[in-house]
Amino acid sequence: QKEVEQDPGPLSVPEGAIVSLNCTYSNSAFQYFMWYRQYSRKGPELLMYTYSSGNKEDGRFTAQVDKSSKYISLFIRDSQPSDSATYLCATRTIGNEKLTFGTGTRLTIIP
Amino acid sequence: DVKVTQSSRYLVKRTGEKVFLECVQDMDHENMFWYRQDPGLGLRLIYFSYDVKMKEKGDIPEGYSVSREKKERFSLILESASTNQTSMYLCASSPQRGDTQYFGPGTRLTVL
Numbered sequence: 080q081k082e083v084e085q086d087p088g089p090l091s092v093p094e095g096a097i098v099s100l101n102c103t104y105s106n107s108a109f110q111y112f113m114w115y116r117q118y119s120r121k122g123p124e125l126l127m128y129t130y131s132s133g134n135k136e137d138g139r140f141t142a143q144v145d146k147s148s149k150y151i152s153l154f155i156r157d158s159q160p161s162d163s164a165t166y167l168c169a170t171r172t173i174g175n176e177k178l179t180f181g182t183g184t185r186l187t188i189i190p
Numbered sequence: 191d192v193k194v195t196q197s198s199r200y201l202v203k204r205t206g207e208k209v210f211l212e213c214v215q216d217m218d219h220e221n222m223f224w225y226r227q228d229p230g231l232g233l234r235l236i237y238f239s240y241d242v243k244m245k246e247k248g249d250i251p252e253g254y255s256v257s258r259e260k261k262e263r264f265s266l267i268l269e270s271a272s273t274n275q276t277s278m279y280l281c282a283s284s285p286q287r288g289d290t291q292y293f294g295p296g297t298r299l300t301v302l
Binding site for chain 2: 085087113115120121122123124125128167169176177178180181182183
């Protein structure tokens with residue numbers, strides 16, 4: 080079993096819809112949680128970075144961590160065609176440089 | 191803005207060749223990382239480095255080595271390329287331990 084599970088999609092939604100992307104993880108020692116966005120033929124770029132449980136909002140993006148159920152979510156409001164990309168969740172423990180990534184979800188926003 | 195550059199976007203090599211992938215960051219970051227990205231497997235860490243001349247194995251170091259002679263440059267070496275090393279290779283850097291990692295654009299390597 081992978082330490083971080085992520086549905087690979089693909090996921091297609093109409094422009095303006097709310098998008099929900101999710102990951103589950105198995106290691107309760109994970110404390111830092113990240114979402115990266117990767118456009119085609121580009122490297123991943125950090126979108127959101129949270130520590131422990133709770134919500135974090137940045138513009139149209141909200142990251143949510145529920146440590147009791149080991150569930151990580153990214154919500155995108157008012158989705159735009161420019162949000163079309165692969166979204167990767169990542170996590171790590173305290174004091175460990177190694178990030179553990181999900182496999183990524185490919186998202187397409189249809190104009 | 192943080193800039194991480196990789197020497198090639200696309201590379202085609204033959205089985206048995208020695209391959210060098212170069213990564214340079216311009217923000218005086220302490221840490222540098224090499225990943226490979228494959229469909230269905232996600233990103234997997236090959237090697238990372240906390241400092242010049244220092245390296246640590248990641249999850250899949252077999253068949254690879256690294257070199258960090260200068261702080262800004264981290265090289266990944268495939269001693270004898272094999273077809274199962276065909277992949278997207280991504281370099282990343284971070285300022286201090288535990289900080290956000292910034293990625294380069296990637297090198298798509300094909301080994302024939």
